[in-house]
Structures are given as C-alpha cells and as structure tokens.
Amino acid sequence: MILQLLRDYGYTITVDEAIEIYRSTAMCSTPDEIKTAIKTIISKNKEEFVMFDEIFEQVLAKQRNWLQELNNELVEINRGYIPHELTHPDMELLQANPSCPQPIGGIAVGAGTGLATITGLVDPESLLQFQSNYKQVFKKLMTEGVSAAADTIVNRYLTAFATNFQEIFKTKEKILDHVAQVLNQINPLVKRQVMGLLEEEVNRQLAEVISKNPKLKIQSLENLDFMLLQDTAEVRKRLYLLGKKLASQVKRKQVKGKHSIDMRKTIRANLQNGGVFLDLKLKKRRKERPRLIVLTDVSPSTVYATRLFLTVIEEIKTLFQNVQYFEFIGSCINVTSEYKDGSSINESIENALSKWSLVNSGKQSSNYQLALQQFLQDEHLKLTPSTIVIMLGDLRDWLGGWRNGKPLSLNSFVKIRDQSRLFFVLNPEFHSNWNTGDSIVSHIQNSGIQVQEVTTISQLEDSLKFILSAVS
C-alpha cells in the first residue's frame, strides 16, 4: 500500500489526488517522472516536497515492484468511478459523494507547517546532553566497532538533534566528516577501510529507524520551543515577518477606524454649494502613539530568547512614539543608543551585549532588586502614563533579597506598574517550572502584573498581539 505508507509519513492524500496521480502516471514515461508527479501532487509545502525524496530513497525505492504495486492501487481507486465495482475501503467515501475530496487517513497536520520538525523521535533526555562531541563516536568506533559507532550516530545524534529529514542527513554527513578527519590524522589507510563500512552501517540503521517510525509528526516552527530553535537566518526571517505582520495589522486598524464629521470644515467647504452638504469633511484621526520601554534579561538562561524577542520588536517599533532599551542581569544598563546607532538589529544586539564589558559588577547572576532600582534611577528613563513597559525575563531573582516572605524587588515592580500604562512580563521559561527555586512569578502575578509564557513563536505572537491591542 504505497499511498497508505505515504499517509503514514504525514501526507494528506485525498481521493481526488489519488486520481490525479493515476492520470499523471499514464502521461509519464520513466519512473523518475512518475516519482516527480506523485511528489508534486501530494506535497503541500517545502518540507513535504523535500521529505518525499528522502522517504522515497530510504523506503519506497527499496521495495521491489513499487511501481507495479502503486499502479495496482491506483487502478483500484480509479475503478471507484464505476459504483458496482467498488472494492477499496476509500471507495465508501467516494460512493457517498463522488466529488468529495475528503482526506482519508494520514496523520499530517496539513497546511500551515513552517519549518517541519520531527518530534516523534526526539528524546528530551538526550537533548539535555547536547554536546557536539564527535570524539564519543570515535571512541565507540575504536573500542566497540563500526556497528556501535553507527548506532551512536543514528540514535544519539541524528534523531535527537535533527530538526527535519534534511537536517538528519546533513548532520550525518557532518559527523562522518569529523570522524574521517580524526581517522585521517591517525592513519589514512584505516580511514579508507573504516569509513566505507561506517557510512554503510549508518545508512542501514537510519533506513531501519525511519521505516520503523513512519508516524513522524510534523510540527511547525511556530510551535517549537525556543530551546530547539537555532539562531539561524531562517528563524530571524520568520520573526522579522511576524513583526511586519503585527505592525501592519495595527496600522490597518488605525486606518480602518471610523471618522467623525468635522462640522466646521464641512460648513466652510459647502458654502459654495449654497449650504447643501454635498462635500462632507471628516475629522482626521489623531494617532496616539505610546512610548515603549523594553527591559530584557540577558543572563545566560534567557539571552537567546531575548535575541529572538528583539528581532520582532525591531519591526514593531514604528508603532511607538519612542522606544527605550534596557538590559539587566544583576545590574541594569541603558542600551537605547546602541539600538539607535546600530545599522542592523544584529549589530545592535552585539553592541548592546558588548557594553556589559564596561560594567564592573552584576554580570554574573540575576538580581531583580538591584537591577530594577538602577532602572528606575536611570536619568534618561521616561516612565509616563502613556508608556508601555515590556519585560522579558524568567523572574528568577537569584541574588535579590527577601523580607516577610516577599522579594524586595516587588516594590520596584509595583512602582513600574503604577507609573506606566501597561506593564507586561514575558517569561521564556516553561510554565511548569514557574514558582520553583528562586522564581518570583507568583509574587509578581499577585501584584496585578501580567506574566505570560513565551517559549514558542506563536506564544510570542499572541502576547504581542495582546500588548499591541493597547496601541490600536
């Protein structure tokens, strides 16, 4: 069952599409053309398009007579057009409504997939042990042989760290390259003998893993947690687009709002019509753009989320009258000039982070009490009732003091809340980890400050939408 197999891999193949495949195979003259025809009909996005080649090579091409089997299957489906000959289970659906293009079977999440990710195989334990340690593979190779080394590559590295099929194969090449380099330093002859065997074994094991786990769920980049997102251009581009989208949505709302009639101008303009109101003059909408203060935690645990967050902020900053940037760990620094002077967001982020080399203390551990005190004392701070303050931080007050069971930093939080229009905290830590150890989330929430989990791009989008609703 070729089509069923493809459905198991996440492809949504409708009856209509199966019939299209049948029609197109009749037009193709070579197996390669048939492969392309199936691929173009069933793929709905880049990931499925690229994934098809890998699945084809690893699974379908290895099956003898795949072409014949597919042909039999398609003939059976196509026969559905003659109701009395219906035999295929899918035909019940066709019989009920011949033009119904319902998807049958499959586990694909369908459209909307961005950068596809295989999560079915990811072992969270091994993710925590993430190290680009090729020596381990080499050690296994020397002590336990080719098979064990290949097993390590496939199970420990590829399936755990790959972000999609393409990534698996790229990673495989990368690891094999590194092992080859190490072997080459020892003995080129050994390298030649071992590498061929190792690659063969890796491919065999990989094919086995993929064929045994066809139900690989495709998850979109938006729902993938920040931990798994690499700081690649693709992620930054996605965030840049998100920023643009949010900005244009708010701008459109501002333009679409109702305008009231400006009576003074209408009367003046219509004097020439003898007082008949032919030409209505509408009041121009005054855009009240609030100020924005971005307060970001750049401690090692959150600095990565901060970078992603600031990429979005860069695109929506035009919606605000003025944006001020602050960074904090154990102390707080004003980095507004770094963001204003930087020719690109990357440069600005780098410049702002490099400013920490000039700070004498507070670079190591979080201290919200001290950091927020410094923030409130900043001579350039413009905290007004029209200011929106967004803080990105995990609210882990490692060094901050406590009194009467409450963190001392709470006073500063309350001050910011009282002096601004909206104070919103975005927490890049999983909700399940809140209020454990040195986390002060519950205290902040109890004081009426909204704290939102932002561990994925879609959560970031939702939170920013909420904040921007105050702007439009």
Place this chain on the structure above:
Amino acid sequence: MMINQEMLKEQHYIADQQTTTVTDIATRLEKPILVEGPPGTGKTTLAKAIAGATQKQLIRIQCYEGITAEQVIGEFNYSKQLLAIQMGKNTDINDLFTAEYFINRPLLIAMNTPSVLLIDEIDRADEEFEAFLLEALGEFQITVPELGTIPAKHKPIVVLTSNGTREISHALRRRSLYLYLDYPDTLKEKQIIQTHIPQIDLMLVDKIIRTVQRLRNSDKIANPPSVAETIEFAKALMILGEEFIEPEKITQLTGILLKTASDHYEANKLLSKQSTN
C-alpha cells in the same frame, strides 16, 4: 501540448528534469502550479518561459495587500451606465447590468483567451482574495452575481508564486501542483550565468559561484543572493575587473548581492574572516 527542457531552454530558462515534469503534467492535467522558493530563484521567470514555450499570451496579476476581486475580475462601467441612462438608451435597470457594461480585468481575460496566467506573490494578498481564487482555479469559472457563472472558454495555464510572507491556505495548496524552486546547484548556476553572459571567463564563473554559495550557506544571512543578483554581480565584475572578487575588494560589491544592513554586516564579517584565514 507537451513541454520539454529544450522548449524552456529556448526561452533562456534552464530547467531541471523535475521542473520540466511538473510543468508538463500541470499543463496536461490543467492544474495550477504553486511555485514556492526563495526570492530570485526563477519562479516568475518560469511562467514567462512557459508562455514563450507554448506561444501563449502572459497575463500577470501582481498581488499586494488589499487587492480585491473587482480588480482582477472586472467591474461595471459606471460612466457608461450613467451615459446610457441619460441618453434614454436603457429604461430597464436590469439591462444596465449586462456584459456590455462590464469591463473585463486580467482574470476574466485569461479565461477567455489562450494564455498563461501568472498570479505573482499570492502570499502578499489578503486571505479573502485567496479564498475568492478557489473557484477560479479549481473549477475554472467565475461567478459575478449580476452576470451569473462564467465558465472559462480557454483554460489558462496557471502559475502561482509565493515567497512565504504568509502561509497559503490548505485549500489552495490542494488545488495546485506544488513545486519548490531552491537555489540552483553549481552546474546549473554555471549554465545560467553563461547563458546570460556568454563572453564570461569560466574561471571567473567558478569564483563567483563559490563566493555566492558561501554566502548562501551561511546561517546568518537572512536574504541570500538570488540568481538574478549573481548575474548582476558577474556583470559588475566584467565591467570593474576580476580583482574585485578578491577578499580585499569584494566588500565594495556586496551591495549588489545583499540588500539589507543586517546581511551586509554578517557578510562583511564572513568575508573578512575568510581573508584573515
């Protein structure tokens, strides 16, 4: 009508076997092709090449935020209707809402003439517009309430392109054949450059491709150089001299390949790192 690689090559379009097969199947199955890929990989040019190869008129709808169905189907000619009323030509109001007073716009024109319909950058259009296209692309018919359902006299070859600004709906994807055009491999890019600049030195082409691919392979470049930009870069080197591809001078020409400050910053870092290494 069959489309093959040679036919596309005659239109100066170097297509691989996959692109040719998809184009051919789409033409024969009368299904739209949804082409996605990074900017500058030949999505729009593919439509132009198909039009040239099939000797059909190319009708282009350039999508943008706010584009409406009226702008692509057509609308009633109000001035003409007003004039008809003033002249007392039509006394019955229903006579004013006929094809005589309707101005046909690209989509309707494409349905009436043998053509290749290019719906460019569909991702920039609003979702409402995309939903409206479903009938036209799925059934090859258009419904205008006053005129009724207008079936296509000639089914056009439809090419939809998208740069991924927004996710295209599953409904539209299902009605189309999917083609992803990525950056070409070395050999194909070499052929493309030689096709556009026949007098170029082969050694220089190699150097250009190596430089461009280095930028494309970098994780830090958000908008890597497209094929069109590579050709521009090659043309610039032909004018200024080959020495501008060397690490010391190449940063002066990165503006041809990369168009954002952020990418410039990363590229200069990357290329200067190469020169120090």
